[in-house]
Amino acid sequence: MRRYEPSEIEPKWQAVWEREDLYRADEGHDERPKFYALDMYPYPSGDLHMGHAEAFSGGDAVARFAAVRGHRVLHPIGWDAFGLPAENAAIKRGVAPKEWTHANIDQQRRSFKRMGMSFDWSRQFNSCDPEYYRWTQWLFVKFFERGLAYRKLAPANWCPNDQTVLANEQVVNGACERCGTAVVRKDLTQWFFKITDYAQRLLDDMDTLIDWPERVLTMQRNWIGRSEGAEVEFEIAETGDRVEVFTTRPDTLWGVTFFVFAVEHPLVAKLAAAGASGDAAAELVGRLRATPLTNREQAESREGVRLGVHAVNPVNGEKVPCFVAPYVLMEYGTGAVMGVPAHDQRDFEFARAHGLPIQVVIQPPGQPRESDTMTEAYDHEGVMVNSGPFDGQRSPESIAAVAAWLEEQGRGRAAVTYRLRDWLISRQRYWGAPIPIIHCPEHGEVAVPEEGLPVVLPDDVDFRPGGESPLARHEGFVNAMCPTCGKPARRETDTMDTFVDSSWYYFRYCSPNEESRPFDPEAVRRWMPVDQYTGGVEHAILHLLYSRFFTKVLHDMGMVEFTEPFPRLMNQGQVIYGGASMSKSKGNLVEPMPIVERWGADTVRLTVLFAGPFEDDIDWALIAPDPERPPGVHGWLIRVWKAVNEAVERPGAEEAELLRRAAHRTVKGVTEDLDRFRFNTAISKLMILTNAMRAALDAGEDARAAAGLLVQMLAPLAPFIAEELWREVLGNPASVHLRPWPSFDPELAREERVTLIVQVDGRVRDRVEVDADAGADACREAALTSENARKAIGDRRVVREVVRPPKLVNLVTADR
RNA sequence: GCCGGGAUGGUGGAACUGGUAGACACGCGGGUCUCAAAAACCCGUGGGCGCAAGCCCGUGAGGGUUCGACUCCCUCUCCCGGCACCA
Incomplete structure (x- = not known):
């Protein structure tokens, strides 16, 4: 028998498969x-x-x-x-x-x-192939034509290290997802997908x-982040401006005691002037606009400045003071918020910090809250009070009622807001697909027509980052003609986020x-x-x-x-090492290719698939602790190799019934497991079959049929050794990877003798072999005649027999 | 804080719709072979008591439902992941 030498057989079959073009997708229109x-x-x-x-x-x-x-x-x-x-x-x-x-x-x-x-x-x-990114650009143009790609000036996440903007999705805990540098805020004109x-x-x-x-x-x-609520229109008493707010709790409208604008809100400057509180507000706005967005979000500050103007509450005509404060974000909702300190924790803290009144409008049944003694906002359900026409209504149901009422009154409407923001796709870097837009002094943003695609990324670019797009430094690239009027124009120099590709x-x-x-x-x-x-x-x-x-x-x-x-x-799952993610800098990097060279690709494949459920993390330090020793599955492959070779070299007279049954049971189980991507349990079942083959071979029985089935089932998981055994040892002319998956005989896959569990009062007292098709009577009989069970029952009386043929009988006695 | 997922031997994990907990491996212990070692092969391996048959305990903690719970329900602890001034 030859030795199992993965380094010989694996490259050999790889070349054969390539020659035979085994994996080309079949476009044929067969059944x-x-x-x-x-x-x-x-x-x-x-x-x-x-x-x-x-x-x-x-x-x-x-x-x-x-x-x-x-x-x-x-x-x-x-x-x-x-x-x-x-x-x-x-x-x-x-x-x-x-x-x-x-x-x-x-x-x-x-x-x-x-x-x-x-x-x-x-x-x-x-x-990065022009034949591919040509169509990335083509799709951009289609998005542009449909109004789904647009440019706007907006505060953007800027990574100072990578010198480019990032999408919101690429900012993790205020840092660049890629390099970990703290992201700063920058107002830039950028391309977005809607x-x-x-x-x-x-x-x-x-x-x-x-x-x-x-x-x-x-x-x-x-x-x-969908949230349902209402939009409500407030009017500024002094200027007549109308301001919309979004709230998830329109039922608390009667509890509004102040009104807050985000620092970036377009009305802030005007209102500050109108309210003659200029200096303080301007100072706050100036200072915060310079603060990185993320730092601000994490500050949880309750500072704020009075604008000196008042908002009119549309439900009761009350005038409440307006503020500008960092805790209101321009990015969410409308950038303005109605302050309901009794029922929103942030508003509560703000009111306490600025000495603002608190008005309770939702009372929990049983334990009424009072504005003076409250220590935190009450944001659960309750009954509406001090709320004009809605007094006495229960609060969760009343939300929709108030929204409908607002709409009737023309002061608002039910509304839905999302946390999701538009996808910022422009990047100030070189190595990406150029955005196919030409800026014409006359016609504005003009899409590059289809004949002009791809807009090829030039090779001769100084792509060192410098805060602007490297392409902007390339004269030949920048200078273009307006596709509409033919006059000189400027090409867009940002490239697209690779997530577009x-x-x-x-x-x-x-x-x-x-x-x-x-x-x-x-x-x-x-x-x-x-x-x-x-x-x-x-x-x-x-x-x-x-x-x-x-x-x-x-x-x-x-x-x-x-x-x-x-x-x-x-x-x-991820592959980690010693509880931490692998990295060169931590010195715990295990690379697959050296292991492939030494122990074989099949061993690496099986190691990761056998380690546990596919979606769970694998700690390599636990799976293969000694780099000088092969991972555990390698030993199994050697046993498979030996068993299959032996089965062929020393055919027995007759295949053992036991082995045949084991093989069919394995086909059944492995098929089910692979259908559900449970590779680890599939491999375990193949190991059990290998052990059964070993026992049969040692008993001098024939194992060729089982060997064939084992090799076929191994093929999707360990394709090389399966192919070698299939073609060279078992002598099949064509690839195992073309061979239809084996079916099983349900009659053979069924166990014929099973272990009947005999319990007394729920505790296992005996195990008895019975026929798999034993009925209730036979099982009860077997249980009642069990010596061990009788001993456990002693002189007590059996008052109940739970019989679940053919697996279990539970004898329940009196005095329990 | 909110949402999602977990917790089973020394280790990775298994147990399909409630019915033998620990399959299959790794590791470890013992043995065979060998001058020796490695490799290979065989046996053992949850904890406790026992010569043994066997008994008791045991799936993060506590309670419940059930003839029977790793599995279902309630409460709690811890771990991992996501989101987090989102109005």
Whole structure:
């Protein structure tokens, strides 16, 4: 028997598969159902890391399993090739971003092949390829034409380290998601996608995503942040200005005792002047406008300045003082808030800090609150008081009633507000898709016409960051002609957020060589939506929300029929080391490729899949503590190797009934497990079958049939060893990866003898072997004749017999 | 604070709709082989008592429902993730 040598057999089969073109997606229109298995396309950062190994091992098992179960599988791969690291690496090492990116792609492609991933390489593309970003730009133009891409001056998140703006989604705890630098606030004119137009649909359609992890849905719901309430119009007594506020509690309107504007609110300067309180207000506004947004949000300050004017409460005509204060944010609602200190904690603290009256208008039943003795706001339900026509109404129900009443009176209306803000897509960096817009002195923002696409990113650019877009320094790029009038104009020099690239790449895979459109709608109809999407939770909001948005826009453009791109999503856990995320700087980095070289790709794949449920984190330090020793599953592969070889070399006279049954039971169990992506339990069942084969072989029985089934079931998980055993040892002419998945005989998969548990008063007292089809009578009989059970019963009387054939009998006695 | 998810041997984890808790592994202990070691193979391995048969305890803590609870309900503790002046 040969030794198991992964370093020999793995490269061999990789080459054979490539020659046989085994994984090319079949566009044939045969009966087989399609299956689109998609892994989030990776950023080419250098070489594969352990996170890739885990995610792609799972995705590959899904794709291979679907293929052998009779699907036409599309399992593509490509590269998220634009982005800051390329530019930063280039600045540091003086290599052009393009060269750096392509070198990394080559390296990672080699590694993916070495890992045995069943990708259809013929569909590969890079998002930095002009043939791809041409269509990213084309889509931008379509968004622009539909009013979904627009430019505005707005306070933006600026990362001083990366020298670019960031989307809200890319700011984590006030810091840049990428580099961790504290983000500062900067007023800039930037391009946005109007994702807020789709807020409600993004929320509603989540009900159809039943196969998404709950936490991802929760995160998206929180991010969209729908809240229901009412808009109410207040008038400024001194100036007659009308100001809208949004409130979730219109039922507390009679409790308003002051009114607050955000620092950025457009009326503040005018009102401060009208109220003759100029200096103090101007000082506060000036100081806060200079303070980074995030610092301000974290301050939880209750400071504020009186504007000297008053707002008229539309429900009772009362005049209340107006303030400007940092605790009101321009970014949410209308940038102005009615102050109800009795029923909102922030308003309560503000009122106490500024000596403002507190008016209770919601009373909890039983324990009435009084403005003088309250120590905190009461924000639960209760009965409305001091509220004119609404006195006596119960508060949760009264919210809608008050909103309807406001509408009748013409002073407001029921309204919905979202936390979600428009997606800021412009970046002041070089390595991205140029925004295809020309600024004409006469015609303003003009989209580059289709013939002008792609707007090619020039190579000869000084891309060192300097606060403005590097492209702005490139004369040849900047100077353009207005597509409308032909006069000299200026090209837009910002590039797009790379999340724009990744918002539609999965459409491109369906027809990657399409030259006249981003994708062929016919091909998309054939393959999409994606049947199984695999990737990390870090994209729970960013990429997945943007992609859902894009799909809905494409739907509205009539380009696709569906509205959700990824009906099924699975998130792999992270691979960590010693309880902490792996990193070079921490010195705890374990890279997959050296392990692949030493122990084999199959060992790496099985190690990550066997470690636990796919979505759980894996601590490599616990799974493979000694780098000099092979991970545990390697030993199993050796046992499989030996067992299959022995089965062929020393065929027995007759296959043992026991082994045949074990094999069929395994087919049943592994099929169910793989259907539900439970790789760890599937592998465990294959191990049990291997152990059963060992026992049969040691008893001199024939195990060839079981060997064949074992190898077939191993194929999606450990494709190399399965192929070697299938073709070279078992002598099959064609690939195991083309062989239809085995079926099982339900009669054989059934256990024929089972252990009947005999309990007395709920405690296990005996185990008895019975036929699997034993009836209630036989089970009761077996239990009552059990020596151990009789002993446990003693002289007590059995008052109840719980019989659940053929698994359990519980004898319940008196005196308990 | 709000929302979501967890807590099972020395370790990773298993237990499908309430019915043998700890499958399968790793580790550890013992053994076979060997001059020796590694590898490989075999046996054992939740805790306690016992020569044994067996008994008691045991799924974060406490309570409840049930013939029977890791699983369902209530209260609490801790851990992880997300959101957080969102009006």
